[in-house]
Every structure is written in structure tokens, then in C-alpha cells.
Amino acid sequence: MTHILHIAAITFATFGTGAATLSVMNEDIPDLAIPEGNWATTGALDGMTFQVSGKDVDRGAELTDEIVFRDGTFQSTDCEQYCNFGWSDYQTKEVDGVIHFTATTICPDAPHTVVWYGTVSGGTASIDVTWTTRRWYWTNQMRIQGTGTALPSAAVTS
């Protein structure tokens, strides 16, 4: 019985110290910083779809995506391939005739958080994205920048 208690105590100390060490050493990488402002759920971009060409800022990989706005919600078709993010609420604000939008999408099956910020002017969009994965032992982030053009309603695939 004493042996079992000793083993339990050592195991507890090892795991406790391990968890404490990892939480101290695992530096968080903050999500994309969204500019302050009068963000509101307006549905201002509802019905719009953009074909986006982007680039992984750190690794240079080329990416393509289609982002869809519908009923006050937002979806990236590319992100849906990797996780069932579903439709997420988006917010907008208008500054000098340019619509700014932001959305935060969270993967229900894995620790992925994707933060979107973009501007829409006329039929073009400019976007910044961070895809952050926070595992218990490290945090990994992919930064993406891209531009998109609005698709006519008939061309929308989703």
C-alpha cells in the first residue's frame, strides 16, 4: 500500500511539474489583432462570395479559397476541408465607404482558431487571417494575406 502511495505521489508530482513547465514555457501566439471600432452584426455583406488568392506569409505557399457571407454568417470553403467550422457570425463596420469585416471561427474537433479581418470596396476584398493551433505542448500559427474578387451569384459553388 505504501509503495502504491509512493508511486502515485511521484506520478502526480511528475505530471504536475510537467504540466506547469509546459504552461510556463509554451509561449502563446496571439490571434490576429482586429482594429477597434463600432463593430456590429449588420449582415452588410450577406449574399456576397469572394474568390480569394492568398499567400502563407511565413512559408510562401500559395492558397486559394472561396469565402461566403450569408444570413449574418461567414464560411471559408477551404477551411471546411480541414475542419467542420460551420457558419460563424461576422461583424462589420463602415469607414469612408469601405466595409470592414471580421469573423472568428473555431474548430469543434481540434484546437484551431481562425481569425479573419478584411475590407471590401466595390467588388474586391483584401483579407488578413491567422490560423492558430493551440496544443497543450505548443502553439503553431499560420498567417495568411490575400485579395479576392466578388463572384456573381450564379458562379457561387456553395
Place this chain on the structure above:
Amino acid sequence: MQMKSQALTLPALTLRFCILIAFIVLATWGVHMIREALDLQIRPDNEQQVHKAIMLGAVAYISLLAIPFVPGAEIGIALLSGFGAAIAPLIYVCTIAAMMLAFMIGRFLPTAALERLLRDLRLRRAADLVARAAPLSKDDRIAMLLEGQSKRFLPLALRYRYVALAIALNTPGNSIIGGGGGIMILAGLSEIFSPMLTFVTIIIAVSPVPLAVFYFGLGL
């Protein structure tokens, strides 16, 4: 005669030092080449697979590092090479877990059962190590743990046994006496190491490499 010996030793030492430096430079270069060749990029489409590979690697690392004479450190180095400094905290924690696992095996598993288990696993050298340690007194087991050290060093090592344990774990070539796993099993078998003080010793003793990689990167 002594002068002649010194004259012979200095070039030999210089040569060894140069070989060591060359080895470090080549090893560092090799690690960078391996990283570039692997081109391990964590993307949304492979993140889950990378996560599973890291978890499997961590379990294998802990298990193998705890077994005497089994090269487990290479898995840690491979993980560091593949994923860079970001994985160093996990390697550090896994190393502590492996060392404490080996210590607990030595401390709490009956010697005969441990020897039989190692023989069943076809780990003959590890079983021989345990068999050799079994009939010895506690002090003799410590002496075995510090095999190769000067006899004059032994009383001091027994007195400052936790420091001696830390040195033994960090001594290059300790694989001759069983590596980290073997040393910790022997430490457990000796029964003169308190589990908690051993734990603190391990936290400090295994910290230099992972912490150096974490703070200074792989370009050390």
C-alpha cells in the same frame, strides 16, 4: 619522464578538442540539412497527423529512454531536428518522466521480477545489469553507478549522491553503464535516493540541453 608525458598529452588533447569541435559543427550542419530535407511544415491539412506523430514519438521516447542500453535519446534528437526549438519543452518534460519511470521501476519492482521482465523482453544486457546489481549492498550499487570514476571520488560521491547522480546522467558515454535508464534503475535499486529529492535532481540535471535549445534554438 613527466615532461615527455605532458608533451605527448597536449597535442593529443588539442587533436581531441579539434575533433570534438568538428563533430559539433558537422552535427549542427547535419541537423539543419535534415530539417530542410524533411521540409516539415505544419499546415491545416497535416496538423492532425503531425500531432499524432508527436504523441507517438513522445510515448516511444519515454519508454525507450527508461530502458537500460536502449538508445532513446535519438528519438528526442529526431523530434528536435524535425520540429525545432518549439518542441523542446515537451522533450524536457518527457525526459523527466522517463527518468522517473526508470527510477520507480528500480525502486519498487522486485529485483528478480525486473530481471525476468527484461529477459522476457530479450533485453539481455539490461537484465545482466540488474542481476549484477541485485546481490550488492546499497553502497556497492552506488559504486557501480559511478563505475569508471576514481576510488577516491566514491566517498565524496556517496556524500553528495544527488550531485553525483546529476553528473552521471550528463556524462558523455554513460551508455557503457546503461545510459540514463540504467543509471536511474540502479539509483532506484540502491534505495538510498529519496524519490522527491531525486525528482528535483532530475529536473535540474536534464535541463541543460532542452533549455539551451529552447532559448538559443538549434543553431547553437
